[in-house]
Amino acid sequence: MNEQARQISELDRVIHEPGRLMIMALLYAVERADFLYLQHETALNKGTLSSHLARLEEAGYVEISKTFRGKVPQTLLRLTDAGRRAFEEYRRKLKEAL
């Protein structure tokens, strides 16, 4: 295995999936955002977005909190410190592999 292939194989698989990478990048640039914003920006459908978020939450990268805006339920999302570190590490490794 050459060096580049080895570096690519070391990339965080949870983040490497394109849908989750979009979510991580969008959340990295903000303090927090809601589900609707992510849905608009990623153009993913509700089910796919929910399943990616569940995977990221399971990995400890995203914190999900449910609240209400008036009478409308609202899902707020933010990257955890571990998520921020993992994203920075992922980008560092990706740049090294280029």
Added chain:
Amino acid sequence: MEQEQEKQIREYLCRPARYANVDGVTEMTAGLTWFGLALFGWIPSVTPKGSVWHSMLLLWLLLVAWVALVAFGAKAFKKHVTYPRTGLVSYPAARGKASAIWRFAFVLVIAAVVSAALAYMAARKHFQPVWLMGASMAFFYGMMARPMRPWKWAILTLMAAGGVGLVFLPGGLEAQVLIGLASYGAVFLAAGLITLAHYLRHSQPAEKVAE
């Protein structure tokens, strides 16, 4: 492929900043602020000397109230119109005291250099400071009016060129500055309203979005 991925990541990292003006509210806020400055600068020139409208304290208080009202209105608009349509984003506060101090120092240095350059040029009559208004407004607009659609580049060019036109207005520097502020306020406001109309046309409240 990895290079493409890195490019996409950078694009996604920039999106939330562009989202701040997706509804034109940032442009309208700036426009109304310039209008306020022009209005409270103009009032003393049309009221009798010795009237309450010549009190600097009162004008400052009114200006602060105006800016607060505009800021409050912008927040309310976001809460009741933007967030239900395209979602909520909260932006990170400046991280750490050290970074805030460095940014403050940077602004102070820039302000000192610009002030010294202006004083030097004005003293030698090489320069009319009102020229600067067009350049600074265009720069400010370029920073805040993202996403920069093609028609916004035309506005930006118009703003930069407009600064030169201000110099030829009659009535002295004070009148030029006031007319400049009111005109730039109108342009910011109009650009914001166009952005808002575009936004409302291409978005709808979440409840109405098909599941």
